[in-house]
Amino acid sequence: MSALRGKVCVVTGAGSGIGRALAHALVARGARAVAISDVVEPNLERVAGELRGRGAEIHAARLDVADRAAVAAYARDVAAHFGVVHQLYNNAGVAGGSRTTLDADYEDYERVLAINLWGVVHGTLEFLPHLVASGDGHLINVSSLNGYLAQPQLGSYCTAKFAVRGFTETVRSEMLRDRKPVRVTVVHPGGVRTDIATNALRHGTEREGREPTAAEQARAKLYNEKLLKLPADDAARIVLDGVEKNRPRVRVGSDAKAVDLLVRLLPAQAPRLAALLDRRLVR
Ligand SMILES: NC(=O)c1ccc[n+]([C@@H]2O[C@H](COP(=O)([O-])OP(=O)(O)OC[C@H]3O[C@@H](n4cnc5c(N)ncnc54)[C@H](O)[C@@H]3O)[C@@H](O)[C@H]2O)c1
Numbered sequence: 295m296s297a298l299r300g301k302v303c304v305v306t307g308a309g310s311g312i313g314r315a316l317a318h319a320l321v322a323r324g325a326r327a328v329a330i331s332d333v334v335e336p337n338l339e340r341v342a343g344e345l346r347g348r349g350a351e352i353h354a355a356r357l358d359v360a361d362r363a364a365v366a367a368y369a370r371d372v373a374a375h376f377g378v379v380h381q382l383y384n385n386a387g388v389a390g391g392s393r394t395t396l397d398a399d400y401e402d403y404e405r406v407l408a409i410n411l412w413g414v415v416h417g418t419l420e421f422l423p424h425l426v427a428s429g430d431g432h433l434i435n436v437s438s439l440n441g442y443l444a445q446p447q448l449g450s451y452c453t454a455k456f457a458v459r460g461f462t463e464t465v466r467s468e469m470l471r472d473r474k475p476v477r478v479t480v481v482h483p484g485g486v487r488t489d490i491a492t493n494a495l496r497h498g499t500e501r502e503g504r505e506p507t508a509a510e511q512a513r514a515k516l517y518n519e520k521l522l523k524l525p526a527d528d529a530a531r532i533v534l535d536g537v538e539k540n541r542p543r544v545r546v547g548s549d550a551k552a553v554d555l556l557v558r559l560l561p562a563q564a565p566r567l568a569a570l571l572d573r574r575l576v577r
Pocket of ligand 1: 337
């Protein structure tokens with residue numbers, strides 16, 4: 295029987311991609327209830343419609359994870375609604391702008407860190423007391439392959455995703471030391487077939503009121519056609535298998551595993567290899 299059976303689970307960024315697939319998989323594995331949220335309401339409503347009537351109670355609410363007060367109110371609301379929260383999947387995230395550090399703008403860093411890092415911190419701080427109170431909690435924070443490999447033009451994203459790993463492992467060490475009943479997992483996906491690269495390109499060009507450059511289009515095409523390969527359903531299955539086995543660290547996809555090995559074998563040379571690879575792939 296699945297360890298997820300009967301659990302009350304919360305998934306952020308569930309309107310598309312990995313979050314949507316996680317919500318579907320949680321329902322399929324017998325979760326009692328799934329609270330889904332996203333900033334994009336039409337997507338959220340569509341996913342809620344897909345999930346309702348499949349045996350789990352679905353709670354759907356708009357939530358911007360970068361908004362601390364909103365996350366605090368949301369956590370209170372979800373906990374009051376269900377009486378207990380067992381699992382939190384801090385999944386919501388965006389890909390950053392793709393400028394080099396010489397050309398970077400603060401707005402990109404502020405947005406990406408607000409969502410990808412502060413969103414995870416907000417969710418964790420607001421839900422952790424409820425996970426502890428459940429007596430059988432699990433915190434799952436989504437980092438990335440870019441939580442251990444830095445790449446050119448991904449400064450804001452790598453900054454956030456490396457930090458998510460450090461933050462999550464801190465929480466894990468505290469839960470272990472203080473014998474709190476919360477398991478903690480950091481997830482490092484490799485390339486997963488979602489709209490993340492397309493969304494990032496659209497956001498960046500809309501913000502600046504211009505068309506994408508040829509280089510930006512080439513980079514998004516490379517990601518969509520060559521790098522983001524694993525179906526989101528497969529990614530969700532790997533994550534939930536890891537959660538059921540209480541894995542502290544889940545690498546999603548063969549690319550995430552290969553890069554992890556490379557970085558551990560050649561830590562000092564990894565940036566050079568990332569530079570060579572990027573030059574070869576993009577140009
Ligand atoms: N797709 C990949 O290859 C990949 C690789 C590594 C890590 N990840 C991580 O996986 C997670 C999910 O990404 P995805 O690939 O499914 O992308 P996606 O764009 O399909 O889904 C992300 C969801 O988060 C939502 N979101 C964005 N900003 C938000 C905010 N402020 N508050 C609440 N929701 C917000 C979006 O509306 C979207 O529905 C992200 O944290 C991403 O960084 C993805």
